[in-house]
Amino acid sequence: MTNETDSTNTAESTQPVIRSVAYTPNGGGDQAYEVIDAIRRGENPTPTVHPEVLESDSVINVEKFNLWYTETQAIHDISMKIPRGAVTALIGPSGCGKSTLLRSINRMNDLVEGVRVEGGISLNDSPIYAPSVDVISLRKRLGMVFQKPNPFPMSIFENVVYPLRIDGERRKEVLEEACEKSLRSAAIWDEVKDRLKKSALGLSGGQQQRVCIARAIVADPEVLLLDEPCSALDPVATLKIEELISQISERYTVLIVTHNMQQAARVSDFTAFMYLGRIVEYGPTATLFQTPALIETEHYVSGRFG
Amino acid sequence: MSDTNTTHAVHARRRTLPSAIGEPMVWLTGGALVVCLSMIVMLVLLVVVNGSKTFWPRAIEQVTLHDGEVFLGVATEHERDVETGVLHTLYRVGNRDIGQESFRWIDDEQISSIETPDDAVMLEREAWGVWFGVPESIVRVHAGQEDTVLAHGSGDVLDAYKALHKDARKTKAKIEQLKKVELGSINSEIEALRLSIRQAEIEASRGDRGLIRLGWVLWFVFGVLAVGCVGLVYRCRDMGTELGASNARQGELIRTSGVIAAVMLVLAMWIAGPWKGQVVDEAQLETMRADAATSEAALLVEYDEVIAQIREIEDVDHELRLVIVEPTSGHFSPVSQTLGDEPMYVSQVVRLVQANTLSTRGKLGVFFSRWWEYLSTNPREANTEGGVFPVIVGTVILTLLLTIFVTPMGVIAALYLREYAKQGFVTSLIRIAVNNLAGVPSIVYGVFGLGFFCYTVGGYVDTGAVESARMGATGWWGMFVLAGVLLIVGFAAKLWSKPNPGKLPTSFNKWMQRGSWLVWTAVLVLVVMLVTRTPYFYGFFEARAQDGTPTFGTRGMLWAALTLALLTLPVVIVATEEAIAAVPNSMREGSYGCGASKWQTIWRIVLPGAMPGILTGAILAMARGAGEVAPLMLVGAVKLNQDLPISTQAPFIHADQSFMHLGFHIFDLGFQSPDSQAARPLVWTTTLLFLAIVFALNFTAIMIRSRLRAKMAGPTV
Numbered sequence A: 001m002t003n004e005t006d007s008t009n010t011a012e013s014t015q016p017v018i019r020s021v022a023y024t025p026n027g028g029g030d031q032a033y034e035v036i037d038a039i040r041r042g043e044n045p046t047p048t049v050h051p052e053v054l055e056s057d058s059v060i061n062v063e064k065f066n067l068w069y070t071e072t073q074a075i076h077d078i079s080m081k082i083p084r085g086a087v088t089a090l091i092g093p094s095g096c097g098k099s100t101l102l103r104s105i106n107r108m109n110d111l112v113e114g115v116r117v118e119g120g121i122s123l124n125d126s127p128i129y130a131p132s133v134d135v136i137s138l139r140k141r142l143g144m145v146f147q148k149p150n151p152f153p154m155s156i157f158e159n160v161v162y163p164l165r166i167d168g169e170r171r172k173e174v175l176e177e178a179c180e181k182s183l184r185s186a187a188i189w190d191e192v193k194d195r196l197k198k199s200a201l202g203l204s205g206g207q208q209q210r211v212c213i214a215r216a217i218v219a220d221p222e223v224l225l226l227d228e229p230c231s232a233l234d235p236v237a238t239l240k241i242e243e244l245i246s247q248i249s250e251r252y253t254v255l256i257v258t259h260n261m262q263q264a265a266r267v268s269d270f271t272a273f274m275y276l277g278r279i280v281e282y283g284p285t286a287t288l289f290q291t292p293a294l295i296e297t298e299h300y301v302s303g304r305f306g
Numbered sequence B: 001m002s003d004t005n006t007t008h009a010v011h012a013r014r015r016t017l018p019s020a021i022g023e024p025m026v027w028l029t030g031g032a033l034v035v036c037l038s039m040i041v042m043l044v045l046l047v048v049v050n051g052s053k054t055f056w057p058r059a060i061e062q063v064t065l066h067d068g069e070v071f072l073g074v075a076t077e078h079e080r081d082v083e084t085g086v087l088h089t090l091y092r093v094g095n096r097d098i099g100q101e102s103f104r105w106i107d108d109e110q111i112s113s114i115e116t117p118d119d120a121v122m123l124e125r126e127a128w129g130v131w132f133g134v135p136e137s138i139v140r141v142h143a144g145q146e147d148t149v150l151a152h153g154s155g156d157v158l159d160a161y162k163a164l165h166k167d168a169r170k171t172k173a174k175i176e177q178l179k180k181v182e183l184g185s186i187n188s189e190i191e192a193l194r195l196s197i198r199q200a201e202i203e204a205s206r207g208d209r210g211l212i213r214l215g216w217v218l219w220f221v222f223g224v225l226a227v228g229c230v231g232l233v234y235r236c237r238d239m240g241t242e243l244g245a246s247n248a249r250q251g252e253l254i255r256t257s258g259v260i261a262a263v264m265l266v267l268a269m270w271i272a273g274p275w276k277g278q279v280v281d282e283a284q285l286e287t288m289r290a291d292a293a294t295s296e297a298a299l300l301v302e303y304d305e306v307i308a309q310i311r312e313i314e315d316v317d318h319e320l321r322l323v324i325v326e327p328t329s330g331h332f333s334p335v336s337q338t339l340g341d342e343p344m345y346v347s348q349v350v351r352l353v354q355a356n357t358l359s360t361r362g363k364l365g366v367f368f369s370r371w372w373e374y375l376s377t378n379p380r381e382a383n384t385e386g387g388v389f390p391v392i393v394g395t396v397i398l399t400l401l402l403t404i405f406v407t408p409m410g411v412i413a414a415l416y417l418r419e420y421a422k423q424g425f426v427t428s429l430i431r432i433a434v435n436n437l438a439g440v441p442s443i444v445y446g447v448f449g450l451g452f453f454c455y456t457v458g459g460y461v462d463t464g465a466v467e468s469a470r471m472g473a474t475g476w477w478g479m480f481v482l483a484g485v486l487l488i489v490g491f492a493a494k495l496w497s498k499p500n501p502g503k504l505p506t507s508f509n510k511w512m513q514r515g516s517w518l519v520w521t522a523v524l525v526l527v528v529m530l531v532t533r534t535p536y537f538y539g540f541f542e543a544r545a546q547d548g549t550p551t552f553g554t555r556g557m558l559w560a561a562l563t564l565a566l567l568t569l570p571v572v573i574v575a576t577e578e579a580i581a582a583v584p585n586s587m588r589e590g591s592y593g594c595g596a597s598k599w600q601t602i603w604r605i606v607l608p609g610a611m612p613g614i615l616t617g618a619i620l621a622m623a624r625g626a627g628e629v630a631p632l633m634l635v636g637a638v639k640l641n642q643d644l645p646i647s648t649q650a651p652f653i654h655a656d657q658s659f660m661h662l663g664f665h666i667f668d669l670g671f672q673s674p675d676s677q678a679a680r681p682l683v684w685t686t687t688l689l690f691l692a693i694v695f696a697l698n699f700t701a702i703m704i705r706s707r708l709r710a711k712m713a714g715p716t717v
């Protein structure tokens, strides 16, 4: 994490300044970080995408997607397909646009003043940035969990069934059943089943995050978006959430942002390595962590560069 | 090397200035706090002490002066005369019926002796203030016969009095009840009959037959259209709500304009409803008059029966007389000034206090019975005696009403400012304006309330639009349709003023934005014009207004509550805005992430989260509003109105009535009382009561808030 801020700034300015790069080339001296250097220069090198990614059926399709926060571009011409029914991890140094990409998928960025996008994202082949799209029904098809646990100041039960409530569901049996099911899926049912009517704010951070996951999956979303769900948690809670992700990945497509390489290695089937708003390498997790195509990726996942 | 040297030099140079010593500031700030607190404590103590001693029974002194005059009285004040420098005492001597002032200053030098005779009593009577004297007898008077003396001599009289008084008071209460309820309802029925005839006459003289025909036609056409409208909206309900549906904006526009159109049509049906302006012809009017006359005659018979019943009870009641004699002149307390030669009825005595023989327990009994009387009965004697029950009710109802009005208004305004409006120059301007509103002198609100609420709005409710402002039917309907069309246009402009997803607003969007504001403003103006200039509305209380007794077009509870709501609005807006801003954005994001709309997020997340803050605003508004007097004098508080603003008769809350208010009552007692000496202790007591009520209201609200907080926060682990 040597000079991430500097490099971000470099990319953001219109005239990229090339700085002395803080790395010591490993192995043969001729093995420079070609792709990363190109990105730092402001170019958009073609990402290295392993064929396995393209083989499987995709649920989200990002095509030539660009995003600007007012003047600064946070995402540069990203194209990627998210495979259905798998866990895909987005890794990369902080500030590289992982969250931005994730939040573009459920159009959370609409809430930010001055955001502009080009290119498109489609969810099950329907474009989500078309003017005809009702953003609310889009978000109903996606579940999202945030970096900091954000349970609402109400009971655990009400927290979990919130998405159903806003859809107008009132039948008690339906709500109770859905609540139990999703709390079980979120592996927290046994801990909270006796205190469903108590405030969710009384739970520990890890429990709160699992309640948030239960809330995100209660309405059976097509894709679950997780934005560094463990970064605010202690190691034990982190472990629990990771187990939980592995479990729910059987039923949902999961897109998870993490800056923790081990986590990505443990929970995900596919991994995309991002840098300064671009995809550097994207492929099956095992490949990316053991035999990556790029030296940058190898160094990044082993912690030698970042 | 040189670097380290300079560092040392800097360190050596640094010293602690005398001004850095903080000790004096601790004393200064602490002292200031103590001064403030002690002033507040003093104020409360003064009110509590003075207010609570009013009802304590004090010894009745028999004062003999050097010139031989003897009188009974209670010493209320003792002080040195500013001019002459002699000590003098203020005696409450009562007995106004025999032509004396009820309070007398006596120079201490003049007094030759003071005794406290055991048999001296103080009579609290229903009229003419207190009477000091010595009980002589209780007599039963029979018409045309010799009176029978039931008891004679102080002790016997008091015993007999104790046995008789309660029943006498009950009978008296029964008479009052009969007069108020039975006679009152008969009277109001007669009045209602008269008003209905009057209303029919007014409508007959107006006779708009053409309008009614128009009404039927419109009604039919609109009915067909409305059904079509609803059907269209029903069919298009899914349009633009699904991913990839034809177009979100168009769908929303169709749904909303369908709803607007349907509402407009229903409104139109109601406005030109043929069932509303039923024209009565002369023959019908005649039959109505005849019907009313027979009903009235029946009612009058009933009235006479009740009167006879009352007479009967009264005759029995008036047989019992109490003779309490004043020592010097030998006068007894009379029935009234006009019946000065007859001793008073037992039932006229509210309370008889034999102050000089009372034990502490007896005194406590009198004390509490006076407090109870004070809290639970109507005022008497120009408010200087009796209770303040209607005053308490008026104050509490007014305060609750104002809170009920101001809280939603303030919350809605604050919600718009914080959640919907684009933060910028205009919103800052509005905030400044709102804050300045808080500084406007309250009497200004009073003037506004009187002019706008009482006369303008109230007048409209009573009699509809002013004659000169009424428009012709064609023009008005044109305006009506225009308003509907503009409403839809404005909504469309609003829809297209939002940029496409992921795009910055184009200049088209910006123009649409401005255009939508313009159109909304036009719609607002049109709606106001439509309402104020309608030729179809003649008010709800036309007949009464033409009799010169306006119902809502005058000062009253509703307008007072609205005026105070306006006055306290800034408090609620500011508090709510802060509370809304304090709701973390992560909560909103979480809600949006679950697929909630903006309104759902506001309703389910933001408002509950801001609720304690909103309640704080409401509490502050309540406290501010409860203490206001100046505007009330203009918009509704009166010296005396024993009709409570709430009752068990529909509509339960009589918001059109004027009311009594503790703040105004204090002012009235202190400055406008015919007997200011008698009223002075009551000023303190009323102040104490006022403080207690405001405190109780606030305390209740604070309790509600803390329970809410506890419920929301949950156990903090």
Ligand SMILES: Nc1ncnc2c1ncn2[C@@H]1O[C@H](COP(=O)(O)OP(=O)(O)O)[C@@H](O)[C@H]1O
Binding pocket: A008, A069, A074, A093, A094, A095, A096, A097, A098, A099, A100, A101, A112
């Ligand atoms: N609301 C925002 N306004 C302006 N710039 C933003 C905003 N959010 C993120 N950015 C910028 O976009 C870039 C990517 O941010 P983000 O997606 O949060 O990175 P990551 O999640 O990978 O750490 C960063 O340079 C960041 O400064």
Ligand SMILES: [Mg+2]
Binding pocket: A098, A099, A100, A228
């Ligand atoms: Mg992030």
